[in-house]
Amino acid sequence: MRPATLARWIVLALIVLVVFVPMYWILVTSFKTGRQILLSERIYVPWPFTIDNYVYLFQESRFALWIRNSAITATASTLLSLVIGAAGAYSLTRLSFPGRRTFGGIVLITYLVPPGLMFIPLYRTFIQMGYTDSLGTLILAYPTFLVPFVTWLLMGFFRSIPRELEEAALVDGATRLQAMVRVVLPLAAPGLLAAGLFCFTLSWNEFLYALIFIGDDSLKTLPVGLSEFVVSDFAFWGQLMAAAALASLPVIVVYIYLHKYMVQGLTAGAVKG
Amino acid sequence: MTTLAKMLGVLIALLTIAAVPLLEPASAAGKLSLWRLKTYIPPADKILDANAQECAKKAGIELAIQTYTFDDMWTKFTAAIEAKTLPDIAELDAVGPARLANLGRLSDVSDVVAAATKELGPILSNADGAVKFGGKYYAVPHYAIPLVLFYRSDILTKVGAEPPDTWEDIQKVSEKVKKAGVQDFPNGFPWNRTGDGYDPAMSLLWSYGAAWVDKSGKFTGIPKAQGLEALKVVTRAYLADKTAAFDYLSWSGATNNEAFMAGKITFTPNGPSILFQEESTQHPLLKDTAIKVMPKGPAGRNLALTFVMNWAVPSDGKQQKEAKALIGCVMARENFVKYMTGSFRQMVPLFAKPLDDAYWNTPSGKIIVDTVKQGHPVGWPGPTTPAAAEVVSGNVLTDMITRVIVDKVAPEAAIDEANKRIKEIYDRLPVK
Amino acid sequence: MNALTDRHRERLLGYALIAPVAIFLAGLVAYPFLSAIYLSLTEKIVGYPAHFVGLKNYESLLESGRFRIVAWNSAAFTVGSIVVKLVIGMAMALALHHVVRGNQFIRGILLLPWVIPTVVIALTWKWLMDLFRGLINVALIDVGVVRSGVHWLGDPTLAMVSVIMANVWRGFPFFGVSFLAAMQTVPQELYDAAAVDGAGGWHKFWQITLPSIKGVVAVVTLLSTIVTLNDFNIVYIMTRGGPGAATHIFATYSYELGIMSQRWGLAMAASLASLPLVALLIVAVVRYLHREEE
Numbered sequence: 001m002r003p004a005t006l007a008r009w010i011v012l013a014l015i016v017l018v019v020f021v022p023m024y025w026i027l028v029t030s031f032k033t034g035r036q037i038l039l040s041e042r043i044y045v046p047w048p049f050t051i052d053n054y055v056y057l058f059q060e061s062r063f064a065l066w067i068r069n070s071a072i073t074a075t076a077s078t079l080l081s082l083v084i085g086a087a088g089a090y091s092l093t094r095l096s097f098p099g100r101r102t103f104g105g106i107v108l109i110t111y112l113v114p115p116g117l118m119f120i121p122l123y124r125t126f127i128q129m130g131y132t133d134s135l136g137t138l139i140l141a142y143p144t145f146l147v148p149f150v151t152w153l154l155m156g157f158f159r160s161i162p163r164e165l166e167e168a169a170l171v172d173g174a175t176r177l178q179a180m181v182r183v184v185l186p187l188a189a190p191g192l193l194a195a196g197l198f199c200f201t202l203s204w205n206e207f208l209y210a211l212i213f214i215g216d217d218s219l220k221t222l223p224v225g226l227s228e229f230v231v232s233d234f235a236f237w238g239q240l241m242a243a244a245a246l247a248s249l250p251v252i253v254v255y256i257y258l259h260k261y262m263v264q265g266l267t268a269g270a271v272k273g
Numbered sequence: 274m275t276t277l278a279k280m281l282g283v284l285i286a287l288l289t290i291a292a293v294p295l296l297e298p299a300s301a302a303g304k305l306s307l308w309r310l311k312t313y314i315p316p317a318d319k320i321l322d323a324n325a326q327e328c329a330k331k332a333g334i335e336l337a338i339q340t341y342t343f344d345d346m347w348t349k350f351t352a353a354i355e356a357k358t359l360p361d362i363a364e365l366d367a368v369g370p371a372r373l374a375n376l377g378r379l380s381d382v383s384d385v386v387a388a389a390t391k392e393l394g395p396i397l398s399n400a401d402g403a404v405k406f407g408g409k410y411y412a413v414p415h416y417a418i419p420l421v422l423f424y425r426s427d428i429l430t431k432v433g434a435e436p437p438d439t440w441e442d443i444q445k446v447s448e449k450v451k452k453a454g455v456q457d458f459p460n461g462f463p464w465n466r467t468g469d470g471y472d473p474a475m476s477l478l479w480s481y482g483a484a485w486v487d488k489s490g491k492f493t494g495i496p497k498a499q500g501l502e503a504l505k506v507v508t509r510a511y512l513a514d515k516t517a518a519f520d521y522l523s524w525s526g527a528t529n530n531e532a533f534m535a536g537k538i539t540f541t542p543n544g545p546s547i548l549f550q551e552e553s554t555q556h557p558l559l560k561d562t563a564i565k566v567m568p569k570g571p572a573g574r575n576l577a578l579t580f581v582m583n584w585a586v587p588s589d590g591k592q593q594k595e596a597k598a599l600i601g602c603v604m605a606r607e608n609f610v611k612y613m614t615g616s617f618r619q620m621v622p623l624f625a626k627p628l629d630d631a632y633w634n635t636p637s638g639k640i641i642v643d644t645v646k647q648g649h650p651v652g653w654p655g656p657t658t659p660a661a662a663e664v665v666s667g668n669v670l671t672d673m674i675t676r677v678i679v680d681k682v683a684p685e686a687a688i689d690e691a692n693k694r695i696k697e698i699y700d701r702l703p704v705k
Numbered sequence: 706m707n708a709l710t711d712r713h714r715e716r717l718l719g720y721a722l723i724a725p726v727a728i729f730l731a732g733l734v735a736y737p738f739l740s741a742i743y744l745s746l747t748e749k750i751v752g753y754p755a756h757f758v759g760l761k762n763y764e765s766l767l768e769s770g771r772f773r774i775v776a777w778n779s780a781a782f783t784v785g786s787i788v789v790k791l792v793i794g795m796a797m798a799l800a801l802h803h804v805v806r807g808n809q810f811i812r813g814i815l816l817l818p819w820v821i822p823t824v825v826i827a828l829t830w831k832w833l834m835d836l837f838r839g840l841i842n843v844a845l846i847d848v849g850v851v852r853s854g855v856h857w858l859g860d861p862t863l864a865m866v867s868v869i870m871a872n873v874w875r876g877f878p879f880f881g882v883s884f885l886a887a888m889q890t891v892p893q894e895l896y897d898a899a900a901v902d903g904a905g906g907w908h909k910f911w912q913i914t915l916p917s918i919k920g921v922v923a924v925v926t927l928l929s930t931i932v933t934l935n936d937f938n939i940v941y942i943m944t945r946g947g948p949g950a951a952t953h954i955f956a957t958y959s960y961e962l963g964i965m966s967q968r969w970g971l972a973m974a975a976s977l978a979s980l981p982l983v984a985l986l987i988v989a990v991v992r993y994l995h996r997e998e999e
Contacts, residue, residue: 011797012801030977038554087725088727095722161493211349212349217340232343233545234313255820520835675947675950
């Protein structure tokens with residue numbers, strides 16, 4: 001083996017180790033008994049191990065509901081953001097109209113607004129609309145931080161698609177809208193997928209809005225549910241880690257399959273940003 | 274890519290079908306809404322919910338219960354105060370009634386307190402300061418979880434020390450334990466941004482005669498001489514004797530429980546939760562775990578009682594009468610005793626009769642009850658005020674201590690700084 | 706004539722397609738944001754009406770020693786996190802670049818920290834770094850590297866390093882994977898030509914790889930800076946800003962002011978105070994990218 005290759009593998013092994021240790025800890029803790037955790041017994045490998053923590057999730061907590069709520073919220077807000085963002089990005093890159101540049105700048109600036117600052121004004125807005133305590137509230141709220149990003153990312157992507165393809169379609173008699181839907185969007189699929197994954201992950205992990213806008217126990221999302229395993233003086237470590245492991249599993253599977261699209265999309269969009 | 278697209282399509286279609294009914298706002302209209310604290314004792318929470326639902330059913334109303342955790346309480350309430358969406362019934366922490374009553378957002382519940390008094394005997398006079406303003410009650414005390422001093426009896430025996438009764442004693446015994454090589458950092462008093470930090474900080478200052486207000490609740494400032502004595506005894510542990518580790522200053526509420534149960538510290542201030550945890554896991558340290566009333570100082574034993582939950586009826590609600598009736602029903606003797614006796618001796622009543630219940634007649638039960646009986650509300654020797662609340666929630670007191678420990682600021686300067694911050698708070702939020 | 710109507714039509718479509726974004730941003734972003742700016746100019750206590758005080762909140766922040774500590778901590782936290790993420794991310798990308806077998810799988814595995822909820826990551830790291838019970842200290846003592854536990858979250862400097870480590874753990878895979886993707890678009894001919902000139906590995910990296918991917922580096926850095934500066938959970942859960950104020954950052958400080966102390970106006974000012982810095986960074990990156998493009 002050449003020294004360079006060896007060095008590569010050593011670096012890689014170190015990085016994998018660093019990523020692995022906390023995940024290992026989450027996983028082994030989820031199989032420990034409360035006693036093993038409190039007494040720091042069997043630190044490295046839980047033996048005897050227990051699946052009580054997992055059983056607890058389904059029998060005593062509303063874990064399944066949290067997953068359902070998070071899945072619905074994340075999927076819907078992702079789709080909504082993609083539709084709105086794609087339309088906006090197309091308009092800003094392909095069509096010329098007065099005020100275009102200014103608007104492009106504004107979209108970028110709104111990406112800066114810290115969510116911690118927004119939650120009360122946003123909550124008041126929803127109260128005024130008379131629409132709180134529903135998953136729909138979150139589905140409308142999440143695009144506030146997703147749409148600017150999607151628009152920005154797709155703008156770069158659309159720019160990288162040659163105008164000629166679209167013009168050919170126009171010559172063939174397609175309308176502008178048809179050209180967009182039939183020619184540009186399919187070519188931008190990796191970008192849409194990338195933006196979609198990014199949105200999904202952010203929505204899946206969002207905590208603050210979900211805490212404030214949702215009160216009903218049956219509508220709570222996963223991060224809020226997880227946070228309830230830590231109750232002032234107490235951390236229910238076993239259950240928490242079991243929930244974390246189980247909740248990450250579907251996302252992990254999705255990522256192993258789809259991350260290459262995400263990476264392609266992000267870089268293609270970003271290079272031209 | 275195409276199969277993938279199809280799979281995604283099917284998934285999304287399924288989710289959409291599942292989602293439609295959930296897009297309706299969860300209608301609380303007509304229902305009575307109740308927000309309560311989610312505690313670390315799920316069985317007790319269940320009893321409370323069952324009681325409340327039973328009461329609602331008898332009254333022919335529908336009850337919707339929502340929960341929050343201690344860390345999230347003010348996030349949730351801040352949004353609700355601003356959006357005018359407070360629930361019909363709110364379980365508030367020790368400073369909640371003062372803040373909301375001052376805003377004019379709480380209804381007078383003196384009648385509910387009077388009814389509860391008939392059922393449960395007189396309210397503890399030391400609990401009044403947190404819920405009674407201008408002669409009227411704005412909340413009904415539900416329960417308290419008092420902080421007590423946890424210590425390891427076996428280690429004390431080993432080094433030949435008596436259980437400490439003063440702040441000085443804790444320091445001396447910690448040194449002994451360290452010198453004997455039993456533990457490196459036995460003194461587990463965390464001056465952090467949790468109740469385990471600010472509650473003992475008040476007990477400490479008050480026990481040294483260093484309160485920051487007078488009896489009417491007006492600002493006086495922390496007196497220098499007494500403040501310095503108090504600072505000296507606790508900062509020594511970190512700086513000179515090294516019987517406490519800096520890590521304690523960034524602990525969360527749960528970490529000191531865990532450090533104690535891992536056998537790494539001899540002392541820590543905590544609610545009785547460690548006992549509950551050790552009992553439920555048949556922890557080997559249970560036999561060596563002992564509790565005592567928190568220490569006294571030169572000015573006596575002036576304990577803080579900051580973990581108190583209170584029922585309040587926000588004036589936003591349209592169903593005041595029903596809300597009051599429901600609180601009355603939950604606090605009725607039979608219901609309340611059922612809840613209390615299901616709390617693993619954690620939830621301590623603030624009414625005389627249930628406090629005398631045989632349930633508390635155990636060695637640790639007596640200490641817990643004793644602590645509640647002599648605890649003082651936030652802002653002592655005055656009543657709880659929004660300003661006093663901010664001194665605590667803004668972490669002014671623990672900041673004063675950590676300025677000396679971490680930033681190596683001179684104790685005099687740290688007190689000056691704290692007094693400046695406290696004065697600014699009291700100037701801005703004058704006592705009415 | 707025809708051209709004119711076409712242009713009209715294009716304009717119309719342009720506005721129509723941008724309308725949803727515009728409505729969305731105006732209603733649910735701009736309005737709340739503007740009201741946040743307004744509130745930062747008022748004395749606003751939760752539940753009481755706001756009254757205008759001009760720049761007083763900003764003045765009192767600038768005067769306060771605490772805010773200076775917090776600003777300094779935020780800068781250290783953000784810059785520290787970003788720099789380490791850049792270095793490790795780059796190392797990861799370079800190491801993976803020529804690895805063919807298992808590349809997909811390793812990449813997938815390495816992206817995992819990015820999908821675990823932040824609440825769980827922060828709690829896990831807090832526990833891993835616990836003085837007594839943390840896996841890191843226990844393992845170090847078992848192996849015999851140290852005799853007593855390292856004060857990961859106790860020593861004021863080390864505590865900052867620790868929260869940075871947790872933040873880096875969560876964020877570096879995204880850097881690495883993005884860099885890697887960018888590297889794979891660099892034409893092989895460039896390297897071949899350099900090899901003919903006898904260039905070594907370092908030389909190739911500085912002269913070819915880095916210049917080719919600097920656009921991606923800039924954008925990823927920008928995105929991550931915004932997210933890191935607003936990061937609340939990691940610090941709040943791991944240290945609550947402690948010991949003392951050693952890890953108190955903008956996000957935890959605004960929380961302490963706005964939620965715990967109910968001082969909404971001052972809290973808004975504290976979190977808005979970080980915006981000019983980020984805005985500058987954004988402008989710099991965007992200009993840079995535009996220049997690259999032209």
